[in-house]
Amino acid sequence: xxxxxxxxxxxxxxxxxxxxxxxxxxxxxxxxxxxxxxxxxxxxxxxxxxxxxxxxxxxxxxxxxxxxxxxxxxxxxxxxxxxxxxxxxxxxxxxxxxxxxxxxxxx
Amino acid sequence: xxxxxxxxxxxxxxxxxxxxxxxxxxxxxxxxxxxxxxxxxxxxxxxxxxxxxxxxxxxxxxxxxxxxxxxxxxxxxxxxxxxxxxxxxxxxxxxxxxxxxxxxxxxxxxxxxxxxxxxxx
Numbered sequence: 001x002x003x004x005x006x007x008x009x010x011x012x013x014x015x016x017x018x019x020x021x022x023x024x025x026x027x028x029x030x031x032x033x034x035x036x037x038x039x040x041x042x043x044x045x046x047x048x049x050x051x052x053x054x055x056x057x058x059x060x061x062x063x064x065x066x067x068x069x070x071x072x073x074x075x076x077x078x079x080x081x082x083x084x085x086x087x088x089x090x091x092x093x094x095x096x097x098x099x100x101x102x103x104x105x106x107x
Numbered sequence: 108x109x110x111x112x113x114x115x116x117x118x119x120x121x122x123x124x125x126x127x128x129x130x131x132x133x134x135x136x137x138x139x140x141x142x143x144x145x146x147x148x149x150x151x152x153x154x155x156x157x158x159x160x161x162x163x164x165x166x167x168x169x170x171x172x173x174x175x176x177x178x179x180x181x182x183x184x185x186x187x188x189x190x191x192x193x194x195x196x197x198x199x200x201x202x203x204x205x206x207x208x209x210x211x212x213x214x215x216x217x218x219x220x221x222x223x224x225x226x227x228x
Contacts, residue, residue, distance in 0.1 A: 030212060031211065031212055033214030033215065035152075035214075035215075042202055042218035042219065042220060042221050043152065043202075043204075043215070043218060044218075045214050045215060045216050047214075048212055048213050048214035048216075049212035049213070049214075050212075052212075054214075054216065086151065086152055088152075088214065088215070090206065090211045090212065090214060091211075093154075093157060093166070094154075094157070094166045094167065094168055094169075095154050095168045095169070096142065096144075096154040096157070097154065098144075098151060098152040098153075098154065099151075100151050101151045101152075
């Protein structure tokens with residue numbers, strides 16, 4: 001199962017709302033997760049089951065979608081949100097697959 | 108508190124092998140698939156392998172099938188990743204992560220801190 005994530009990079013300002021999309025090559029129902037990764041750190045789970053916020057994740061993060069099309073939205077960007085974001089399918093493995101990542105930079 | 112603690116950084120020569128470990132504390136491996144993911148410098152996340160909690164069977168990504176071995180020691184809640192015939196392209200940070208066996212929609216909720224493997228002559 002291939003995951004196509006877009007855009008590959010994004011520039012935004014503090015307080016903006018941004019969206020990142022992830023398209024699966026076949027139906028994965030809700031078996032999609034989103035991760036945030038900062039330089040030198042392990043990825044951190046943000047969203048699982050396509051739309052469920054992981055423990056401790058701020059409510060400005062939200063996920064939506066089912067089947068093949070998914071979206072991660074971040075409202076009211078904060079300085080700590082500038083990072084790289086990955087989607088991941090866990091419907092079927094091997095292999096687990098990840099999107100290629102979206103780098104979110106401050107404008 | 109759950110932690111996945113990985114072994115320290117390694118420097119290896121081309122053609123050598125390396126063994127990485129990942130020990131779970133605060134929980135056991137019993138209910139979790141344990142996965143390994145690697146990340147080359149400046150690159151994305153690449154899934155490598157998984158070991159099942161039910162029978163200890165391992166499954167590998169096609170790219171690694173003939174030179175990666177994943178094993179576990181349930182008595183110490185530790186999984187081991189062996190990578191043989193290293194090349195420069197194996198230089199990366201290697202992560203372990205867990206996935207709940209009974210509900211895979213939960214994603215990789217805990218990750219190890221990562222182990223840097225540098226392949227250098």
